[in-house]
Amino acid sequence: MQQRVDELHRLLHQYNYEYHVLDTPSVPDSEYDKLLHELIAIEEAYPDLKTADSPTVRVGGTPLSSFEKVRHDTPMLSLGNAFNEEDLRAFDRRVVEGVGRVDYMVELKIDGLAVSLKYQEGRLVQGLTRGDGTTGENITENIKTIYAVPLVINEPLTFEVRGEAYMPRQSFIHLNKEKEKKGEPLAANPRNAAAGSLRQLDSKLAAKRKLDIFLYSVNDLRELDVPSQSAALDRLDDLGFKTNHERRLCQDIDEVLDYIRYWTEERNHLAYDIDGIVIKVNDLAKQEELGFTARSPRWAIAYKFPA
Numbered sequence: 001m002q003q004r005v006d007e008l009h010r011l012l013h014q015y016n017y018e019y020h021v022l023d024t025p026s027v028p029d030s031e032y033d034k035l036l037h038e039l040i041a042i043e044e045a046y047p048d049l050k051t052a053d054s055p056t057v058r059v060g061g062t063p064l065s066s067f068e069k070v071r072h073d074t075p076m077l078s079l080g081n082a083f084n085e086e087d088l089r090a091f092d093r094r095v096v097e098g099v100g101r102v103d104y105m106v107e108l109k110i111d112g113l114a115v116s117l118k119y120q121e122g123r124l125v126q127g128l129t130r131g132d133g134t135t136g137e138n139i140t141e142n143i144k145t146i147y148a149v150p151l152v153i154n155e156p157l158t159f160e161v162r163g164e165a166y167m168p169r170q171s172f173i174h175l176n177k178e179k180e181k182k183g184e185p186l187a188a189n190p191r192n193a194a195a196g197s198l199r200q201l202d203s204k205l206a207a208k209r210k211l212d213i214f215l216y217s218v219n220d221l222r223e224l225d226v227p228s229q230s231a232a233l234d235r236l237d238d239l240g241f242k243t244n245h246e247r248r249l250c251q252d253i254d255e256v257l258d259y260i261r262y263w264t265e266e267r268n269h270l271a272y273d274i275d276g277i278v279i280k281v282n283d284l285a286k287q288e289e290l291g292f293t294a295r296s297p298r299w300a301i302a303y304k305f306p307a
């Protein structure tokens, strides 16, 4: 029976990755559901065969009475904001004065909830909200219901990744239709709906909310020995994480401004809400040289779209 359980873990993990991370499923949903229910049945019959990283955790478990507070290993900082071209050029001037000419990694700023995922020897062991930046809430069970979050990654690495959990627009529309049918107050926007979902004490409810995630940084980059933010994102892809591929390596601030103008026009065609664009010095050594203010990195800034 252990052999069948191992086979089911392997198949479900692969199918889940193809569907939720690559968006290129190789089997129909019915096949995934059939195998998942076979595994659920086996785990009910043989409870000692159930492991913490079993794909069956995707459907949620017993409700919590409250969320444990956990201190972040390193604070989850916020980003400085820019609201116009002048702010961005001033940021660029500060960077160039500090470390000379740089390439910028430019990424979408997803309108969701910042979360931290901890992996030990390649297995997901903890998920935290940002909280106040110093201390977050332990929402591991809810994080496991986000199918795009790998329960096991392709290498036995111990590190922390950070990203944005969010509710795709389609899920948001579906959620409000459900609420309307039940005469419940509607969710105001996908960001609030995502926050409400991740803070559900009953992970079975969180599982129904169809949240998604994009990862954008590794906490201790030395774990991955990569030279740049661009290489870090590619490395996260290789490890089986979902990163946002609408990203561009820009040679200078003018190219950054072009990219921002493009998304100012195009962002309504995305399947999710974005509230800005994040611009980062790509080279990690130059990031370290620039360092941080008390609250934010000096090597990154968030351009915010007009509300």
Ligand SMILES: COc1nc2nc(N)nc(N)c2nc1C
Binding pocket: 076, 077, 078, 079, 107, 108, 109, 110, 164, 216, 217, 278, 297, 300
């Ligand atoms: C380096 O720190 C950050 N990087 C980020 N990158 C993206 N794409 N989106 C964010 N919201 C974000 N937030 C922070 C604090």
